[in-house]
Amino acid sequence: METIKNYVEALFSSIPASEEANRLKEDMLLNLEEKYNALLSTGKSEAEAVGIVIMGIGTAEDLKAALNDEKLGKSRVKVSFKGVNVEDGDDKVHVGWDGVHVESNGDGTYTVSENEDGTFSYHQENGSKFPFAAILWPLCIIAFLIMGFAFHLWHYAWLVFAAAVIVTILYSSVAEGYRKKDLFGAVEGCVWTMVVAGYLYVGFKYSFWHPGWIIFPIVGLMDGIAHSVYGYCKSRTEKEEK
Protein backbone atom coordinates (compact mmCIF):
# COMPACT_ATOMS: atom_id res chain seq x y z
CA MET A 1 0.00 0.00 0.00
CA GLU A 2 2.98 2.29 0.70
CA THR A 3 4.05 1.95 -2.95
CA ILE A 4 0.61 3.04 -4.13
CA LYS A 5 0.65 5.99 -1.76
CA ASN A 6 4.05 7.12 -3.00
CA TYR A 7 2.89 6.76 -6.59
CA VAL A 8 -0.15 8.95 -5.98
CA GLU A 9 1.95 11.54 -4.11
CA ALA A 10 4.36 11.68 -7.05
CA LEU A 11 1.45 12.00 -9.47
CA PHE A 12 -0.04 14.93 -7.57
CA SER A 13 3.34 16.64 -7.10
CA SER A 14 3.13 17.79 -10.72
CA ILE A 15 -0.25 19.42 -10.09
CA PRO A 16 -0.44 22.89 -8.53
CA ALA A 17 -1.40 22.49 -4.88
CA SER A 18 -4.93 23.53 -4.04
CA GLU A 19 -7.62 22.57 -1.61
CA GLU A 20 -9.52 20.84 -4.38
CA ALA A 21 -6.48 18.85 -5.54
CA ASN A 22 -5.81 17.78 -1.98
CA ARG A 23 -9.40 16.69 -1.46
CA LEU A 24 -9.32 14.60 -4.61
CA LYS A 25 -5.97 13.07 -3.67
CA GLU A 26 -7.19 12.00 -0.24
CA ASP A 27 -10.34 10.50 -1.70
CA MET A 28 -8.42 8.76 -4.48
CA LEU A 29 -6.08 7.17 -1.93
CA LEU A 30 -9.02 5.97 0.12
CA ASN A 31 -10.67 4.39 -2.92
CA LEU A 32 -7.42 2.84 -4.18
CA GLU A 33 -6.98 1.26 -0.78
CA GLU A 34 -10.41 -0.31 -1.14
CA LYS A 35 -9.56 -1.55 -4.62
CA TYR A 36 -6.28 -2.98 -3.32
CA ASN A 37 -8.05 -4.81 -0.49
CA ALA A 38 -10.69 -6.11 -2.89
CA LEU A 39 -7.95 -7.52 -5.12
CA LEU A 40 -6.27 -9.20 -2.15
CA SER A 41 -9.57 -10.81 -1.17
CA THR A 42 -9.89 -12.36 -4.65
CA GLY A 43 -6.63 -14.20 -3.99
CA LYS A 44 -4.15 -11.87 -5.70
CA SER A 45 -0.71 -11.52 -4.12
CA GLU A 46 0.30 -8.17 -2.64
CA ALA A 47 2.72 -7.51 -5.49
CA GLU A 48 0.09 -8.36 -8.11
CA ALA A 49 -2.49 -6.14 -6.41
CA VAL A 50 -0.06 -3.21 -6.24
CA GLY A 51 0.73 -3.69 -9.94
CA ILE A 52 -2.93 -3.78 -10.99
CA VAL A 53 -3.82 -0.73 -8.90
CA ILE A 54 -0.92 1.35 -10.23
CA MET A 55 -1.59 0.29 -13.82
CA GLY A 56 -5.15 1.53 -13.45
CA ILE A 57 -4.34 4.99 -12.09
CA GLY A 58 -3.56 6.78 -15.33
CA THR A 59 -1.64 9.96 -16.02
CA ALA A 60 -1.69 13.38 -14.37
CA GLU A 61 -2.60 15.18 -17.60
CA ASP A 62 -6.37 14.68 -17.25
CA LEU A 63 -6.32 15.84 -13.67
CA LYS A 64 -4.20 18.87 -14.41
CA ALA A 65 -6.58 19.96 -17.14
CA ALA A 66 -9.69 19.37 -15.03
CA LEU A 67 -8.34 21.21 -12.01
CA ASN A 68 -7.19 24.13 -14.13
CA ASP A 69 -10.46 24.54 -16.01
CA GLU A 70 -11.71 27.18 -13.62
CA LYS A 71 -8.50 29.19 -13.66
CA LEU A 72 -8.18 29.05 -17.42
CA GLY A 73 -11.66 30.50 -17.63
CA LYS A 74 -10.37 33.65 -15.96
CA SER A 75 -7.93 34.50 -18.74
CA ARG A 76 -8.39 37.94 -20.18
CA VAL A 77 -6.50 40.49 -22.20
CA LYS A 78 -7.07 44.23 -21.85
CA VAL A 79 -5.55 46.85 -24.13
CA SER A 80 -5.78 50.51 -23.14
CA PHE A 81 -3.73 53.71 -23.21
CA LYS A 82 -1.94 52.51 -20.11
CA GLY A 83 -0.64 49.45 -21.95
CA VAL A 84 -1.48 45.81 -22.33
CA ASN A 85 -2.77 43.75 -19.42
CA VAL A 86 -2.92 39.97 -19.58
CA GLU A 87 -4.42 37.89 -16.81
CA ASP A 88 -4.32 34.13 -16.78
CA GLY A 89 -5.49 32.62 -13.54
CA ASP A 90 -3.06 33.82 -10.87
CA ASP A 91 -0.55 35.07 -13.43
CA LYS A 92 -0.59 38.66 -14.54
CA VAL A 93 1.53 40.44 -17.11
CA HIS A 94 1.45 44.18 -17.66
CA VAL A 95 3.29 45.87 -20.50
CA GLY A 96 3.10 49.65 -20.37
CA TRP A 97 5.01 52.92 -20.48
CA ASP A 98 6.37 52.26 -17.03
CA GLY A 99 7.92 48.93 -17.99
CA VAL A 100 7.04 45.28 -17.88
CA HIS A 101 5.59 43.77 -14.74
CA VAL A 102 5.05 40.08 -14.28
CA GLU A 103 3.17 38.66 -11.34
CA SER A 104 3.22 34.91 -11.11
CA ASN A 105 1.32 32.64 -8.76
CA GLY A 106 0.95 35.49 -6.35
CA ASP A 107 4.56 35.21 -5.16
CA GLY A 108 5.50 38.82 -5.74
CA THR A 109 5.91 41.28 -8.56
CA TYR A 110 8.65 40.90 -11.09
CA THR A 111 9.92 43.86 -13.01
CA VAL A 112 11.51 43.01 -16.31
CA SER A 113 14.19 45.24 -17.76
CA GLU A 114 16.15 45.05 -20.96
CA ASN A 115 19.90 44.65 -20.59
CA GLU A 116 22.45 46.42 -22.71
CA ASP A 117 23.16 43.27 -24.69
CA GLY A 118 19.50 42.90 -25.67
CA THR A 119 18.70 40.10 -23.23
CA PHE A 120 16.09 40.51 -20.52
CA SER A 121 16.42 40.16 -16.82
CA TYR A 122 13.96 40.49 -14.01
CA HIS A 123 14.06 41.10 -10.34
CA GLN A 124 11.55 40.43 -7.65
CA GLU A 125 10.19 43.17 -5.48
CA ASN A 126 9.75 41.93 -1.97
CA GLY A 127 7.00 43.60 -0.06
CA SER A 128 5.94 47.16 -0.54
CA LYS A 129 8.28 50.01 -1.37
CA PHE A 130 9.08 52.47 1.38
CA PRO A 131 6.72 55.41 0.75
CA PHE A 132 9.58 57.89 0.96
CA ALA A 133 8.01 60.82 -0.85
CA ALA A 134 4.69 60.41 0.93
CA ILE A 135 6.36 60.94 4.31
CA LEU A 136 9.04 63.44 3.37
CA TRP A 137 6.92 66.18 1.81
CA PRO A 138 4.29 66.56 4.55
CA LEU A 139 7.17 66.65 7.08
CA CYS A 140 8.82 69.45 5.09
CA ILE A 141 5.66 71.51 5.03
CA ILE A 142 5.20 71.07 8.76
CA ALA A 143 8.85 72.00 9.43
CA PHE A 144 8.52 75.05 7.14
CA LEU A 145 5.43 76.31 8.93
CA ILE A 146 6.88 75.74 12.40
CA MET A 147 10.13 77.53 11.52
CA GLY A 148 8.17 80.40 10.01
CA PHE A 149 5.46 80.94 12.58
CA ALA A 150 7.28 79.93 15.75
CA PHE A 151 10.72 81.35 15.03
CA HIS A 152 10.07 83.83 12.20
CA LEU A 153 12.69 82.10 10.12
CA TRP A 154 10.76 82.41 6.87
CA HIS A 155 13.87 83.47 5.07
CA TYR A 156 15.80 80.30 5.87
CA ALA A 157 12.86 77.95 6.10
CA TRP A 158 12.58 77.50 2.34
CA LEU A 159 15.97 75.73 2.53
CA VAL A 160 14.03 72.82 3.98
CA PHE A 161 12.55 72.23 0.53
CA ALA A 162 15.91 72.50 -1.18
CA ALA A 163 17.25 69.94 1.29
CA ALA A 164 14.24 67.71 0.64
CA VAL A 165 14.87 67.80 -3.11
CA ILE A 166 18.49 66.83 -2.57
CA VAL A 167 17.58 64.04 -0.17
CA THR A 168 14.97 62.72 -2.61
CA ILE A 169 17.45 62.65 -5.50
CA LEU A 170 20.01 60.97 -3.27
CA TYR A 171 17.54 58.40 -2.02
CA SER A 172 16.13 57.53 -5.42
CA SER A 173 19.52 57.22 -7.10
CA VAL A 174 20.87 55.01 -4.33
CA ALA A 175 17.68 52.93 -4.25
CA GLU A 176 17.68 52.60 -8.03
CA GLY A 177 21.36 51.62 -8.05
CA TYR A 178 20.76 49.07 -5.31
CA ARG A 179 17.71 47.70 -7.07
CA LYS A 180 19.58 47.19 -10.33
CA LYS A 181 22.64 45.96 -8.44
CA ASP A 182 24.45 48.80 -10.15
CA LEU A 183 27.05 50.05 -7.70
CA PHE A 184 28.41 52.59 -10.13
CA GLY A 185 25.00 54.13 -10.67
CA ALA A 186 24.47 54.45 -6.92
CA VAL A 187 27.85 56.11 -6.38
CA GLU A 188 27.26 58.37 -9.38
CA GLY A 189 23.94 59.47 -7.90
CA CYS A 190 25.58 60.26 -4.54
CA VAL A 191 28.37 62.25 -6.15
CA TRP A 192 26.02 64.38 -8.25
CA THR A 193 23.78 65.05 -5.28
CA MET A 194 26.75 66.14 -3.21
CA VAL A 195 27.98 68.37 -6.03
CA VAL A 196 24.61 70.13 -6.29
CA ALA A 197 24.39 70.47 -2.49
CA GLY A 198 27.97 71.79 -2.34
CA TYR A 199 27.33 74.30 -5.12
CA LEU A 200 24.23 75.64 -3.37
CA TYR A 201 26.09 75.81 -0.05
CA VAL A 202 29.08 77.80 -1.30
CA GLY A 203 26.76 79.90 -3.40
CA PHE A 204 24.55 81.00 -0.54
CA LYS A 205 27.19 81.13 2.14
CA TYR A 206 30.04 82.80 0.20
CA SER A 207 28.19 84.05 -2.91
CA PHE A 208 30.63 81.89 -4.85
CA TRP A 209 28.15 81.42 -7.71
CA HIS A 210 30.31 82.69 -10.50
CA PRO A 211 33.41 80.62 -10.75
CA GLY A 212 31.63 77.98 -8.65
CA TRP A 213 29.65 76.67 -11.62
CA ILE A 214 32.90 75.28 -13.03
CA ILE A 215 32.35 72.30 -10.70
CA PHE A 216 29.66 70.95 -13.05
CA PRO A 217 31.73 70.58 -16.23
CA ILE A 218 34.65 69.28 -14.15
CA VAL A 219 32.59 66.60 -12.40
CA GLY A 220 30.83 65.83 -15.69
CA LEU A 221 34.14 65.22 -17.39
CA MET A 222 35.36 63.07 -14.49
CA ASP A 223 32.12 61.14 -14.52
CA GLY A 224 32.55 60.44 -18.23
CA ILE A 225 36.09 59.18 -17.70
CA ALA A 226 35.08 57.09 -14.69
CA HIS A 227 32.20 55.64 -16.69
CA SER A 228 34.39 54.41 -19.50
CA VAL A 229 37.09 53.11 -17.14
CA TYR A 230 34.47 51.27 -15.10
CA GLY A 231 32.86 49.82 -18.23
CA TYR A 232 36.25 48.69 -19.52
CA CYS A 233 37.22 47.02 -16.22
CA LYS A 234 33.84 45.34 -15.99
CA SER A 235 33.97 43.89 -19.50
CA ARG A 236 37.48 42.63 -18.82
CA THR A 237 36.56 40.84 -15.62
CA GLU A 238 33.52 39.35 -17.37
CA LYS A 239 35.75 38.04 -20.17
CA GLU A 240 38.10 36.54 -17.62
CA GLU A 241 35.21 34.83 -15.90
CA LYS A 242 34.19 33.25 -19.17
Added chain:
Amino acid sequence: MLGSDTLRGYNDTIILHVLMDGDNYGYAISARIDADSKGVYPIKETTLYSTFARMEKKGFVTSYYGDESFGRRRIYYSITGEGKKYYKDKCIEWQQTKEVIDKFTRKDF
Protein backbone atom coordinates in the same frame (compact mmCIF):
# COMPACT_ATOMS: atom_id res chain seq x y z
CA MET B 1 -9.85 -3.12 -24.15
CA LEU B 2 -10.86 0.41 -24.99
CA GLY B 3 -8.61 3.35 -24.13
CA SER B 4 -9.92 6.57 -22.69
CA ASP B 5 -9.16 8.34 -26.01
CA THR B 6 -11.81 6.30 -27.81
CA LEU B 7 -14.41 7.14 -25.22
CA ARG B 8 -13.33 10.72 -24.66
CA GLY B 9 -16.46 12.79 -24.47
CA TYR B 10 -18.47 9.95 -22.95
CA ASN B 11 -16.75 9.47 -19.59
CA ASP B 12 -19.20 11.92 -18.05
CA THR B 13 -22.13 10.03 -19.60
CA ILE B 14 -20.85 6.71 -18.25
CA ILE B 15 -20.43 8.09 -14.73
CA LEU B 16 -23.80 9.88 -14.80
CA HIS B 17 -25.40 6.59 -15.88
CA VAL B 18 -24.10 4.95 -12.69
CA LEU B 19 -25.25 7.92 -10.60
CA MET B 20 -28.75 7.69 -12.12
CA ASP B 21 -29.14 4.59 -9.93
CA GLY B 22 -28.27 6.55 -6.80
CA ASP B 23 -25.43 8.39 -5.03
CA ASN B 24 -22.13 6.59 -5.12
CA TYR B 25 -18.39 6.94 -4.41
CA GLY B 26 -15.17 6.55 -6.42
CA TYR B 27 -14.25 2.90 -6.13
CA ALA B 28 -17.83 1.61 -6.30
CA ILE B 29 -18.41 3.67 -9.46
CA SER B 30 -15.24 2.40 -11.17
CA ALA B 31 -16.08 -1.18 -10.12
CA ARG B 32 -19.58 -0.78 -11.62
CA ILE B 33 -18.13 0.52 -14.90
CA ASP B 34 -15.64 -2.34 -14.99
CA ALA B 35 -18.35 -4.92 -14.35
CA ASP B 36 -21.00 -3.44 -16.69
CA SER B 37 -18.50 -3.12 -19.54
CA LYS B 38 -17.40 -6.70 -18.79
CA GLY B 39 -13.85 -5.47 -18.28
CA VAL B 40 -13.66 -3.89 -21.75
CA TYR B 41 -13.44 -0.36 -20.37
CA PRO B 42 -11.43 -0.20 -17.16
CA ILE B 43 -11.70 3.54 -16.41
CA LYS B 44 -8.46 5.06 -15.10
CA GLU B 45 -8.62 6.71 -11.67
CA THR B 46 -7.27 10.01 -13.00
CA THR B 47 -9.97 10.01 -15.71
CA LEU B 48 -12.61 9.26 -13.09
CA TYR B 49 -11.53 11.99 -10.70
CA SER B 50 -10.94 14.62 -13.34
CA THR B 51 -14.43 13.91 -14.71
CA PHE B 52 -15.86 14.33 -11.20
CA ALA B 53 -14.05 17.66 -10.85
CA ARG B 54 -15.29 18.91 -14.23
CA MET B 55 -18.88 17.81 -13.69
CA GLU B 56 -18.97 19.38 -10.25
CA LYS B 57 -17.84 22.71 -11.74
CA LYS B 58 -20.50 22.45 -14.40
CA GLY B 59 -23.13 21.68 -11.80
CA PHE B 60 -23.97 18.17 -13.07
CA VAL B 61 -23.06 16.53 -9.78
CA THR B 62 -22.69 17.56 -6.15
CA SER B 63 -20.46 15.88 -3.61
CA TYR B 64 -20.60 15.25 0.10
CA TYR B 65 -18.69 13.27 2.71
CA GLY B 66 -20.25 9.94 3.61
CA ASP B 67 -20.99 9.07 7.23
CA GLU B 68 -18.92 5.89 7.56
CA SER B 69 -18.61 5.26 11.28
CA PHE B 70 -15.02 3.99 11.01
CA GLY B 71 -11.90 5.41 9.43
CA ARG B 72 -11.69 8.21 6.90
CA ARG B 73 -14.80 9.33 5.09
CA ARG B 74 -15.35 8.85 1.39
CA ILE B 75 -16.69 11.47 -0.99
CA TYR B 76 -20.08 10.56 -2.46
CA TYR B 77 -21.36 12.01 -5.70
CA SER B 78 -24.94 12.82 -6.47
CA ILE B 79 -26.50 13.70 -9.85
CA THR B 80 -28.33 17.04 -10.07
CA GLY B 81 -31.35 18.02 -12.18
CA GLU B 82 -29.01 19.67 -14.64
CA GLY B 83 -26.89 16.51 -14.71
CA LYS B 84 -29.97 14.43 -15.58
CA LYS B 85 -30.83 16.80 -18.41
CA TYR B 86 -27.26 16.62 -19.72
CA TYR B 87 -27.31 12.81 -19.49
CA LYS B 88 -30.48 12.70 -21.58
CA ASP B 89 -28.93 14.97 -24.24
CA LYS B 90 -25.84 12.78 -24.37
CA CYS B 91 -27.98 9.64 -24.80
CA ILE B 92 -29.67 11.23 -27.81
CA GLU B 93 -26.32 12.42 -29.17
CA TRP B 94 -24.92 8.91 -28.88
CA GLN B 95 -27.79 7.36 -30.83
CA GLN B 96 -27.11 9.81 -33.66
CA THR B 97 -23.35 9.25 -33.47
CA LYS B 98 -23.83 5.49 -33.54
CA GLU B 99 -26.09 5.67 -36.61
CA VAL B 100 -23.57 7.81 -38.48
CA ILE B 101 -20.51 5.75 -37.56
CA ASP B 102 -22.42 2.53 -38.39
CA LYS B 103 -22.78 3.79 -41.96
CA PHE B 104 -19.03 4.19 -42.30
CA THR B 105 -17.80 1.02 -40.63
CA ARG B 106 -17.89 -2.55 -41.92
CA LYS B 107 -18.86 -5.48 -39.77
CA ASP B 108 -17.70 -8.22 -42.14
CA PHE B 109 -14.06 -8.44 -41.09
